[in-house]
Amino acid sequence: MIPELSAAYVCLHVGFKLALPDGRWPLSAAALKSMVCLVPMACGIVLCLASVAVAAAPRAVAGSAAADSTAATDASRFSPERLRRVDDFLGKATGAQGYLGAVSLVVADGKVVQSGAYGYRDLARSSPMREDSIFRIYSMTKTVTTVAVLMLMEEGKLSLDAPVSRYLPEFSDLQLFEGGTAERPRLAKVKGTLTLHHLLTHTAGFAVAGNEEATKLLERADLHGSSDLTEFARRLSQLPLAVEPGTRFNYDGTQLEVLARVVEVASGQPFDTFLQQRILAPLEMQDTGFSVPVSKRDRIVDITVMGSDGKLALDQGPSALQPGAMLNPYPSGAGGLYSTAPDFMRLCQMLLEGGSHEGVTLLGRKTVEQMRANHLTFLDPPVTQFSDAEGFGLGGSVLLDPARKGRLGTVGQFGWSGAASTYFSIDPTERMVSILLLQHLPNGASNDLPRISTPFYNLVYQALVR
Template sequence: MAELKVEAEPAEVGFDPQRLARIDEHFARYVDDGRLAGWTVAVARRDRVVHVSHHGLADVEAGRPVGDDTLWRIYSMTKPITSVAVLMLHERGLLALTDPVAQYLPAFADLRVYRSGSAANPGTAPAAEPMRVWHLLTHTAGLTYGFHHAHPVDEMYRSRGFEFGVPAGMDLATACDTWARIPLVHQPGAEWNYSVATDVLGRLVEVVSGKALDAFLAEEVLGPLDMTDTGFGAADPERLAALYVPKPGGGLHRNDRMGDAALREPTFLSGGGGLVSTAADYHRFCRMLLRGGELDGARLLGPRTLAYATRNHLPGDQDLASFGRPIFAESNFDGVGFGLGFSVVVDATAGKALTSDGEYAWGGLASTAFYVDPVEEITAMFFTQLMPSSTYPIRPQLRTLVTQALVD
């Protein structure tokens, strides 16, 4: 098991220790007043961990505290890992970002795009251009999520059993074939819409590499990074944090219906949301990103590939507020663009965010989050298990609390 421990005094890397302590003081109130069960937070600068803390309970009903070995459902924080896998295949010349998805997944040929009408009787038109690998990486493919509840195509997903998961027993290949038969929300490349695109990328990894997604990640990403506690399901019930949703009027309700999925071996390997991990493991992934694609002698990506992936790829350097649909996503929309698997801050002033332009990040449905600030050489992570992640402004608060503690 990877360890996450403090490696430097705050002042050694430019933090004021009293200001850094505000992180724990602030988020402790979330537990003390019943908004969260418990959490882990970790901050590093210049590749040295400067702050690690746990507070509260991983499982309220069992009275089990959050600890170093707590397992968390990271949901959409799986997406950057899958995106890195795709970029690794791209570096090997096995696929191009401009390749049509149908070149590898034939079901995505002859796509239709929603134009009008109801979910039961939609009017559609042919896709004006093929859906490409780049569209999947940037969430501009025209796919969607059933849980958005914002468009007739979202309803089509739900009617087929796709809301916060897939129909029981369905595998990744079948899910992708099914999505390909549902109309797109918009023409490929025309807008940004948060979607199952990264799940399709997971299937792309399988077809191109010839390995199941769990095997490819274990052998090519997680193994080389020594992320030994990260995987799809089959989590240790004595270490897995419980999943909660807020009760109306205050307090928490345990959601075992969704939460218990992490205890089982999944039929559906979700590259968009299926991994369980620890703070220590995910910190190793963040370190690899900050170091330009390498960690402890294992190089996953070249530094120029990672720099390319973490710049804004939206047309005209637009932000999500101007190019995206006003829907749920794991990011603020103002002043934030999107790269190849990561949100990217393009204008911190527009986003009213106390961070650096060029910061890249993502989060998960159960309020987990990470960000990398390459200007200040900071990585920060927050882990808890409250869904949806839009319940509280944890992410901007984390950025503010970390940045205000910098004094060099």
């Protein structure tokens, strides 16, 4: 394993922060070289303006591991005073009656404009949150899996409009659940062709949250008890679809597990090996993987649920009771990754920059544009599970109407979230990435904690003044 990341800041104090919270640089080597040439002049400026810098320096935030969390220059598009509202909000949200803790990271124009570690990473509230704390990012894994699929498409090893059966022959003779019961189903042959594009856009027609009796068949198959992705795909292929492919958007992880198996077949590598060698290592995502080394497990954040007594309790699922272990018997392309805010920022920066970051190119610019486009225009209504303010791209949602969404943002904004309250957003127009990581499984009960992604994004966007 690559050695554990340093938590120290590496900054050029010319009024703005250049380094990510883990010490790595969001700028390219060429950009850094050009910046180095300016250091002597910058030092003189800093000496001359020392009194101004001290007066304007952002204050430390109680409960935050990042004292300099709102650094910005006068020329910045962000107001430092307004950015402090993000700190104040997250500090309160992780107070004694709130979430255990949170990590935020906002990068605009390649510079960190806001970051912070708030609260604690353990239920006992004895270990302060760190900016390199490790989170179960669950469904944010889907974006990484999508990148893997698109890389293989660019290499000519996959075609998105190709039948899934071209790569997984067990999907050749799919059936459709037309009625009856799980014990005595009435089945018919599927008329359409299930494609990789259907899997990527969650329009495959699998029975998740569909017909109740068809869903019973899915549950009995115990897909998540599969020993590997090969077994997962085999079990799923024997089950009937709930609807014809391409006729309904139905978000679920099943489709991404099939895509993970397709990656294995097309690449000739185990899925986790492909991700490590082709995505995680090139992007230097050193704290991201399907398991966490023992030496790093003290950085894993406890995952909580709201108890019936109105107090936070440790979740009793395997991922909470065995922190750092694989979340499934197989490397789950739908939700199996652990990661940190600085690590995931590197993936997001790659997507923001059109497929390349720090001299590493994973995707072409046009492919990234396809990821961020709404792919549900062929459905009527286009989205049946979320809201008509959003569409779905490849690996995440696409904001179509900020007003209808009810939060500040930009048309074309791309992002996704994870089940345990982890969020990311990529805004190409504002050249900005926003990440918020918590570890809480909401249950929808009246006594549960309020979700804070919308106020977080609102506070980030209200700080934009230029």
